[in-house]
Amino acid sequence: MFERRLAGRRLMDALAAVASRYEPAARKEKLRLLDALAGRRVGRPGSLARLHEALCFLQAYPDDPEVLERVDRALAEFPRRVARLRAVARRRLHDSGIANTTLDYPFGFPMARWLATRFPHDCEVAWARFVDTERLDETLSLLATAGEGDAFSEGGMGWRAWLGVAKGGRPMTDLQLLLEVFERTGLPEETRDWLYESLALPVVWRPRGVGASRTLARVPPARVFFHADGLERRVASLVDALARPLPPLRRAPRALAEALIEAAHVAMATRQRELHAFSYPNPDDVLLVDVDRGVRLAFVGILPGFRLPLEGYYAFLALKNGIPVAYGGGWELFGTLDFAVNVFASFRQGESAFLATELLRAYRRIFGMRTIVVDRYQLGHESAEALRSGAFYFYHRLGFRPRDPAVLRVLEAEQSKIAADRSYRSPIPILKRLAGAEVYLALSGGHREPEKRLRATDVSGLIARLIARDFGGDRGVAVRESTARARRELGVTGWTAWPTAERRAFAQLSLVAALIGDLETWPSVERRRLVRVFRAKGRGSERTYANLLDSHRWLRRSLEALVT
Known part of the structure; x- marks a missing residue:
């Protein structure tokens, strides 16, 4: 028996080792290993998890139809493999996102509501892991x-006991009841969601079935791209790539947009993650880019009431042959894009540089940015995952460069060590120092000193001081009076006929207008253009808003003058 288990582990280790190789001999070896593993029982959870990751990778990056057919069959069988495990072994796969396992996480209100609606019989509050019962008592007494x-x-x-009474005999879970209570509070959605999240209620979920686990997460692709010629791992110049003709962009039909948002929810929930845009997605503002090599990029805009105060923002889900392989986002303000990409761990042996390049080409199409910034967290500052993945060097190979003198000195020393010894790898303490400042990529017309660019945080600081100075800290009065002033100085007409979302966006941005002392002296055409910018923040497309904002040079120069 021991020899059989050892042989099984060796088969799985061999499959993991050969998965990202694509020469003819490697293809034959994959087929041999897949056939050998097909009928073999795997009782060790660690071995089963390694097999799962190799299969997920091969489903996204198959050699040919024959390999893919075996991989699909093996993944379809996976829920039964897990079900055959002993209970103690299955518990060791907790939080893996594999079909028929369990996970728990303190999801926020939107994600918890989605889980309870989509999988009503498979999720519940994990009371055994909940400790702050006093806070729950206090919160429910308020609601x-x-x-x-x-x-x-x-x-x-x-x-x-109150939870049991409040159900009134209705067949519902504790989670469903709590979500119902919060849903009916009458509080503003932002306040309601914050209050729910402050409880940190752990939700236990058993992902199973098609579209409900990492195992069975594929969105059927129009066609499959096979990798008989290997993976695309060349790292081309990003500046050159962004100068080439950009990929076409189209708005996703509603049904497809909803399917992609669903895929994003599953991809995040099975990995115990959340993203603001995926929590508050706008299905009417999902943009698609289909590029080469079986890659589809879905850019998800945010519902108007939940958008960032000043920046334009699209999150993305990247799919390879229909498999979600990465997520992230791009925040754009006045020509500068803050960019973040996270390739899921299962797929980091794949075509990450190609993927990042195509993502930035798509963002160039959406926003037309001239400078790209990657912040410290993405490089490894307070992010162990980014440190372990070598994120700094990933972005460095793409052409991003630090400008902080201390980081530049560390980088120069490390490059000397690498040049002297090609096997040298920067240790974690050094990677932490390299992640000590942002890195940048400047395109034509980009900021010469991007570290000195106007940031949304600069504007928010100015607004806070304005409210304290001119309105005695009364934010309600500040919004009302700033809105009235902006309407007057910008010549707004037909205010009551505007959609609610546009009036709300205008009111929020009126505090930005209040920072500009000479607004009423602007040329009338610039004031009309500013009205269009403010209204666009509450309309259907974040792209339209961001493009209008970026082109309003009077506003940009006025704000820059306030922070220099």
């Missing part, structure tokens, strides 16, 4: 009616 308040005080029935 219940005044007459129920004593139920949560000393001697009352307490929150656990």
Whole structure:
């Protein structure tokens, strides 16, 4: 028996080792290993997890139809493999996102609501892992009616009994009831969601079935790209790549947009992650770019009421042959894009540089940025995952460069060591120092000193000081009076006929207008253009807003003058 288990582990190790090789001999070896593993029982959870990751990689990066057919069959069989494990072994796959395992995470309100709606019988509050019961008592006492308040005080029935009573005999989980209570609070959505998230309620979920795990996560592709000629791992000049004709961009039909948002939810939830744009997606603002090598890029805009205050923003989900392989986002303000990409661990042996290049080419099409910035967190500052993946050198190979003198000195020393010994690898303490500052890529017309660029945080600081100085800290008065002033000085007409989302966006951005002392002296055409910018923030497309904002040089120069 031991020899058989050892042989099985060797087969799985061999498959993992050969998965990212694509010469003819490697293809034959993959087929041999896949056939050998097809009927073999795997009882060790670690071995099963390694097999799962190799299969996921090969489904995204198949050699040919024959390899893909075997991989698809093996993944379809995976839920049964997991079900055959002993309970103690299955528990060791907890939080893996593999079909028929379990995971738990304190999801925010939008994701918890999606889980409870989409998988009502497979998720519940993990009460055994919840510790802050006193806070839950206090929160429910605020959300219940005044007459129920004593139920949560000393001697009352307490929150656990109250949950049972509040269901009124309805067949629902504790999670569904709590979500219902929060849904009906009447609080502003942002406040409601923050209050729910502050409880940090762990939700336990058992992902199973098609489209409900990492195992069975494929969105059917129009066609499959095979890798008989190997992977594309060349690192071309990003500046040159972004200067070439850019890929076509199209808006996703509603049904496809919703399917891609669903895929993003599954990809994130099975990895215990969340992203603002995926929590508040706008299905009418999903942009698609189909590029070579079986890659589809879906850029997801945000519902108007949840957008960032000033920047334009699209998150993305990258799919390779229909498999979600990466996610991230791009925040753009006045020609500078803050960029973040996270390739899921299963696929980091693949075509990451090609993927990042195509993502930035698509963002160039969306925003027309002239400078690209990667922040410290993406490089490894306070991110162990980024450090382990060597994120700094990944971006460095793409052409990004630091400008901080201290980081430049560390980089110069490391490059000397690498030149002297090609096997040398920067240790984690050095990678932390390299992640000590942003890195940049300047395109034609880009910022000469991007570290001195106007940032959204600069504007927010100016607004905070304005409210304290001119309105005595009364934010409600500040918004009302700034809105009235902006309407007057910008010549706004037909205000009451505007859609609610546009009025709200205008009111929020009126505080930006309030920073500009000479607004009423601007040429009338520039004031009309500023109205279009503000209204666009509440309309359907973030791209339209960002492009209008970027082209408004009067606003940009006025704000830059305030922070220099």
